[in-house]
Amino acid sequence: MDEGLKNELQKQGVFTTTLEGIYNWGRQNSVWPLQFGLACCAIEMIATSMARFDLARFGAEVFRPSPRQADLMIVAGTVTKKMAPQVVRLYNQMPEPKYVIAMGACAISGGPFKQGYNVLKGIDRYIPVDVHIPGCPPRPEALLHAFMTLQQKIASQPLTGDHRPRHLHAELPSEFPVPAFGAHDLEPPNNPSLWQAPALRRG
């Protein structure tokens, strides 16, 4: 239905929508995050879910203690190399459709601990991240903004066609390889299908 006709009908008090619109509207307003905090950013995440900032306004106050019931993983804090396999495994155990918010400087890049031998330089090396939030730690408003950004992303995902999201493609995987502890680093150091080291162009 074209936009003009829709507006014309709306002026007459007739509201029209699509199945896709209703489906995504329901999805975007009932995102259940995984109850999962790694470091100081988790404190800001807790503050976001409390009365002052009230994540419940967006239908996302139901933090689930099991990945089987969660739609959203908020990676809140420093991901150490010891923890990275567990994070990836938890992501794999979440049912589709699933989303990831990388919260704070550590989760997106390693942050102030980037030079540490035991710190993963960004969780997007292993799992697909939908929204990155910079900040150390980001304020609850920043997490709310990331959440609204994610809602916009969910609302714009088509149900059919070639541009439909990963979970609607039956042949695309839902699990990502879990890194193993190697002699000096995680093996592999990143998932090449998701992230590749920026190449330095010379000359």
Place this chain on the structure above:
Amino acid sequence: MPGEYSPYLFVVTMVIAAVAFAATPLLLAWLWAQKYSPNKPGPDKNATYECGLESKGDAWIQFKAEYYLYGIIFLIFDVETIFLLPFAVAFTGLGAGAFVAMAVFILLLVEGLAWAWMKGVLTWK
């Protein structure tokens, strides 16, 4: 027969409506999932534990039975302490009957302890 009053018609109608009310959303969700939620199982997703760690080892391990005897002896003397304390506090004001009753109680427990000692329960093997 038309016009005949059946008192159970209401119950039958109610049962059908109730079942349909519960089953229709389930059926619709199932139909939707057929098209818009492809099944994607995997080794991690089907894993038993959901804490992020891999389970390892065997669940069929044996616990030492000696711990059970240790536990029960501890429990008995733990309870005895609770009785001994008021007994000690009120000792000077008690009659001979109360003293004999308490002595029998303690002797019974000490006998049990001596038995456990002789059986070798108190040495952890």
